[in-house]
Amino acid sequence: MALNDRVLGIGALFFAAFLTWFGYDLEAPFTYEPVGPKAFPLMLALIIAICGVRLAYKGGNTVEPNPEGANFRIMTMIIYVATYAFLFQWVGFILSTALMTIFVGRLFNGAWIKCIVGGVAMGLLFFLLFDKALDVVLPTGILGDLL
Amino acid sequence: MSGLMEHLSIGFGVAFSGINLLVAALGSFIGTIVGVLPGLGPINGVAMLVPIAFAMQLPPETALILLAAVYVGAEYGGRITSILINVPGEAAAVMTTLDGYPLARQGLASVALSLSAWSSFIGSTIAIFGILLLAPLLAKWAIAFGPAEYFVLMVFAFCALTSLLGEQPVKGILAAMIGLAIATVGVDANSGVYRYTFDLPNLADGIDFVVVVIGLFAVSEMLQMLENLLSGISIDVPKSERKLFNLKEMAFTWWSTVRAGFLGFFIGILPGAGASVASAVAYANEKKLIESKDPDAKFGKGDMRGLAAPESANNSAATGSFIPMLALGVPGSGTTAVMMGALTLYNITPGPVLFDTQPQLVWGLIASLFIANVMLLLMNIPMVRVFASMLSIPSWLLVPGILSISFIGVYAINATTFDLMLVVGIGVIGYFLRKMNVPMAPLVLGVVLGDMMEQNLRRALSITNGEISILFESPISISLWVAAILVGVVPPLLRKFSRKNEIHVPAN
Numbered sequence: 001m002a003l004n005d006r007v008l009g010i011g012a013l014f015f016a017a018f019l020t021w022f023g024y025d026l027e028a029p030f031t032y033e034p035v036g037p038k039a040f041p042l043m044l045a046l047i048i049a050i051c052g053v054r055l056a057y058k059g060g061n062t063v064e065p066n067p068e069g070a071n072f073r074i075m076t077m078i079i080y081v082a083t084y085a086f087l088f089q090w091v092g093f094i095l096s097t098a099l100m101t102i103f104v105g106r107l108f109n110g111a112w113i114k115c116i117v118g119g120v121a122m123g124l125l126f127f128l129l130f131d132k133a134l135d136v137v138l139p140t141g142i143l144g145d146l147l
Numbered sequence: 148m149s150g151l152m153e154h155l156s157i158g159f160g161v162a163f164s165g166i167n168l169l170v171a172a173l174g175s176f177i178g179t180i181v182g183v184l185p186g187l188g189p190i191n192g193v194a195m196l197v198p199i200a201f202a203m204q205l206p207p208e209t210a211l212i213l214l215a216a217v218y219v220g221a222e223y224g225g226r227i228t229s230i231l232i233n234v235p236g237e238a239a240a241v242m243t244t245l246d247g248y249p250l251a252r253q254g255l256a257s258v259a260l261s262l263s264a265w266s267s268f269i270g271s272t273i274a275i276f277g278i279l280l281l282a283p284l285l286a287k288w289a290i291a292f293g294p295a296e297y298f299v300l301m302v303f304a305f306c307a308l309t310s311l312l313g314e315q316p317v318k319g320i321l322a323a324m325i326g327l328a329i330a331t332v333g334v335d336a337n338s339g340v341y342r343y344t345f346d347l348p349n350l351a352d353g354i355d356f357v358v359v360v361i362g363l364f365a366v367s368e369m370l371q372m373l374e375n376l377l378s379g380i381s382i383d384v385p386k387s388e389r390k391l392f393n394l395k396e397m398a399f400t401w402w403s404t405v406r407a408g409f410l411g412f413f414i415g416i417l418p419g420a421g422a423s424v425a426s427a428v429a430y431a432n433e434k435k436l437i438e439s440k441d442p443d444a445k446f447g448k449g450d451m452r453g454l455a456a457p458e459s460a461n462n463s464a465a466t467g468s469f470i471p472m473l474a475l476g477v478p479g480s481g482t483t484a485v486m487m488g489a490l491t492l493y494n495i496t497p498g499p500v501l502f503d504t505q506p507q508l509v510w511g512l513i514a515s516l517f518i519a520n521v522m523l524l525l526m527n528i529p530m531v532r533v534f535a536s537m538l539s540i541p542s543w544l545l546v547p548g549i550l551s552i553s554f555i556g557v558y559a560i561n562a563t564t565f566d567l568m569l570v571v572g573i574g575v576i577g578y579f580l581r582k583m584n585v586p587m588a589p590l591v592l593g594v595v596l597g598d599m600m601e602q603n604l605r606r607a608l609s610i611t612n613g614e615i616s617i618l619f620e621s622p623i624s625i626s627l628w629v630a631a632i633l634v635g636v637v638p639p640l641l642r643k644f645s646r647k648n649e650i651h652v653p654a655n
Contacts, residue, residue, distance in 0.1 A: 008583045012321055019328055019343075028338030033605055034613030037335040037342060040601045044328045051321040061315075063582050066374050073373040078575055081366060081550065085567035088554055101547035109376060110543025118544050126551055136202040136559050 003063040009056030016049035073107060080104055092141020093131070098123040151279065154510045161511030162518050167212050170205070171519045174213040175526060178220020181237075183228055183534050184545070186372055188237035189221035189465070190482045190591075194360040195549070197489040198556030207493040208508040214486050215469070215512055216519040219271060222422060222465045223523045226263045226458055227534055230256060239422035239461040242430040246446065246453035253449055255389075257531075262392040262451060263458040264527040266404045270459030271520045273408035274415065274466035278473075278513055281416075285474035286499040294606035295617045299624045301600045303631040304418040304477045308589050310635045318585045326593020327600065329354055336598075337605060349565040356488040356594050357560050358569050363587050365553040366574025369546055371581065376542075391528070400455035403433050411460030415467025418479030422461040422468075429460030466516060472497055473509055478595065481588030488595045492560075496599070 019041055026038035066074070080103050087096040101119030106112070127147075130136040140147045161167060174196075181192035193214050200210035225240030230247035243263065250259040292300065309319025332343045333353025344350040407429035414425040433456040434446045446453045471479040476498030478484040487497055495505065502509055527534070557566050581587065611617040618624060 003579070003583055005583070008318075008321075008580075008585070015325070015328075022343055022345075026335075026340050026342055028335075028340050030338075033337060033609040035605045035608045037338045037340040040604065041328065041331045041342065044324050044331070048321060048324045048328070051317050051324070054317055055321075061584065063584075070374045073376075074370050074578075077370055077373055078571070081369075081574070082568070082571045084550070084554065085571050086564065088558060088567055089562075089564045093555075097547075097551050100550065101544075104547045104550065105543035107373070108541075108543040108546055110541065115543060119547070122544075122548060122551060126555065130199075130555055134199070134203050136199060136555060137562070138555065138558070139562075 002065065004059060005055045005061045006059040009052045009054065009059075012048050012052030012055060016045040016052060019045035019048070076107060077104065080107070089139045090141060092143050093138040094123040094127050094143060095141065096123075097126060150283075154279070154283070154506070155514065157506055158510030158512075158514030161208055161507050162212070162514035166205075167209055167511065167515060168518070170209050170213045171216045171515050172522050174216025175220040175223075175519050175523045178217035179224035179227075179523065179527065179534050180537050181217065182221035182224020182226075182240075183236050183537050184540075185228060185234050185236055186368060187549075188225070188239075189218045190485060190588075191364045191368060192217045192221055193482055193485050193489075194357075194364045195553055195556055197360070197485060197492070198357045198559050199552070201489070201492050202556070202559030207490065207495055207505075208511045210489060210493070211486065211508065211512050212515040212519075214489060215516055216522075218482055218486070219462065219465060219516065219519055220523055222462045223264065223267050223527055224534060225461075226267070227260065227531060228538065230259050230263065230454075231535055232538075239426050239465070240457075241423070242426040242457035242461075243454060245430065245457075246448075246450050249447070249449035250451070250454060255449075257390045258392050258396065259451075259454055260531050261390065261528045262396060262400065263454055264524055264531075265392065265397065266400065266407075266455040266459040267462040267527075268520055268524040269404050270408040270411055270461070270463035271466045271516070273405070273459075274412040274463035275513060275517050275520070277412045277463075277467060278470055278516075282470050282474045282509075282513075283502055285470065286502045289475050289499040292499070292623065293621070294603040294610070296621060296623045296627065297603040298600060298607055299618060299627040299631070300475065300477055301596055301603070303627050303634070304471070304479065304596075305589060305592065306631040306635040307418040308479070308592060309586070310638050315584065316635070316639060318583075319589050322580070322585050322587065323589035323593045326359075326590040326595075327597045329359060329594050330597020331601070336602070347565075349561075349563060354569065354594075355560055355566065356485075356491070356591075358557060358566050359573055359594050360485055360488070360591060361553045361557050362570045362573030363577040363590065365549060366570060367577035367581060369550065370574065370578040372542065372546065396451055400451050403437070403452040404455045404459045406436075407433065407456035407460040408463045411463035412467040414460070415464030416470050416479070418471055418477065421480040421482075422464040425464030426457035426461040430457045432456075469512070469516075473501060473512070474499060476501070476599070478592065481591050484588070484592045484595045488591075491595070 023038050023041040028036050080100060084096055084100040098119040101122050102115045105115035105118060127138055131138040178192060181187050196214060196217060200213050221237055222239060225236035226243045228234045228236040229240040229243035230251050233244050233248040235241045235244055247259050305323045309323060310316050332350055334351055335342055410429050410432060411425040414428060430453060433452055437444045437452060438446060444450055468480045468483050471477050472483040472487050476496060478487045490497055554567060557570050607617050
């Protein structure tokens with residue numbers, strides 16, 4: 001499916017519908033003021049819907065498709081980033097970062113050996129820099145006892 | 148005048164403390180690198196450092212000095228690749244390629260680099276004095292604002308930002324509304340009602356603006372980088388015999404630099420216009436002015452005035468854009484919106500009272516801007532090769548590094564996996580929005596201003612018990628409405644009529 005203004009407009013209409021659907025029943029148990037908690041979100045939904053109608057009606061501005069292979073790379077990257085997010089706390093910073101660097105590095109055409117060395121070094125160095133030197137606490141994960 | 152001296156002494160007192168000097172130097176250095184790397188601009192650099200500064204428990208003024216130094220540093224750094232390889236390091240450096248790159252081809256790379264560092268310095272210095280004089284006046288004026296005036300002021304900021312940014316204002320409006328909608332998530336402060344939280348405890352406090360910003364400016368940026376894989380960038384520049392510009396060249400470009408500095412400053416104050424617009428306007432202005440008088444001008448083929456003007460203007464605009472944030476509490480650009488978000492992490496709400504309640508923060512920041520500029524000038528002339536060598540960091544190492552630092556920052560705020568997952572989701576949505584040319588700056592502004600905008604609207608309407616006429620009552624509100632309509636209507640019309648000699652301004 002080619003991306004264009006019509007797709008964006010329809011997306012905006014869905015978002016407006018979502019905001020309205022989940023915002024309509026917002027009522028404050030006690031009110032001290034004339035404007036309750038739902039007025040502002042509903043106003044936003046209205047403006048988003050107007051933008052959506054206009055974009056969907058006019059259409060056009062088709063986005064140039066990505067070069068060959070790019071969509072696959074992007075999909076892969078999304079999976080890697082999501083996996084990194086998932087493992088970050090659970091496995092710990094050092095291991096998850098090393099793994100992420102190896103795989104993302106491969107995606108950016110790094111050689112295996114360079115990516116492995118780079119990944120391990122990055123995991124360790126950033127941990128020392130942020131956790132030990134700068135006091136930004138990072139998860140130790142399954143290496144918890146060692147660190 | 149005595150007030151000014153007093154402010155300066157407070158400011159330099161803060162700026163000259165050890166940690167703040169160190170942070171200014173570090174920020175300038177990091178900022179220049181961020182500016183050099185194509186694909187990373189000031190907003191990315193600032194966004195990545197916000198949570199880290201907060202997690203390191205830097206005091207607010209120190210954190211702000213760090214971020215400001217990165218911002219200004221990035222404006223310096225952007226010029227390096229423009230001149231050396233004809234690739235602007237960030238959006239505001241596009242104009243610098245026009246005459247900078249031809250100069251480098253003629254064997255004047257080092258001269259062009261040092262001269263543009265000098266123009267950047269002059270531009271920023273003009274803007275810093277501008278802040279010193281104008282910001283307190285503006286704050287004094289704005290202190291009389293009631294909630295209605297504030298609401299209209301924010302409407303004006305959105306109008307300016309969306310209409311100046313792109314060809315399609317409707318997408319700008321959409322972006323702003325999405326941002327405001329993101330800000331409604333969480334407990335409603337007035338009624339205690341949970342909005343759009345879906346019973347998830349992680350959403351009860353709302354979506355942290357850091358999560359949004361990192362998603363939009365780190366994750367989706369990376370996805371965009373994967374569209375076209377660049378193999379390493381090689382720098383092949385003819386050798387230059389001279390390292391530094393000479394006095395003759397300085398005199399030759401002096402008035403262009405000064406004119407562009409003032410122009411950039413005033414453009415920078417306007418919400419929305421920012422550094423990219425300023426450098427484009429300054430270049431066009433100098434070109435028109437000089438070509439009409441000087442038949443030997445060779446703009447586009449390596450005229451030093453065409454190099455000095457946009458560099459001076461983009462730095463003065465970047466510095467000038469602190470004014471609306473500091474004096475009004477309404478940031479005028481994506482990058483200052485991120486900085487304001489950083490202040491809200493510290494529970495500091497920028498605005499006119501800031502000059503009274505946090506003088507050390509305001510004046511310390513302004514003095515530090517000056518010090519960072521001196522440092523940047525000193526760094527950028529001898530160390531330009533060091534910065535340029537950053538380009539040889541391969542992307543297989545750079546991208547994981549950026550991702551890792553971004554995640555460290557997000558994790559530092561709430562220490563939850565949920566936030567990291569949210570970053571990924573927002574990054575993916577942001578990627579699609581970018582593909583469809585939805586500008587990101589209004590979205591960020593929406594997230595940062597959302598709460599304030601809604602609160603002020605509700606407070607204003609409480610005064611009149613729901614009558615919306617209060618929004619149109621005071622002369623200030625009325626003139627702000629008029630300004631909002633003008634800024635919304637005039638630039639698109641101008642664009643329509645001046646298609647012929649249009650200058651392309653990249654939306655950042």
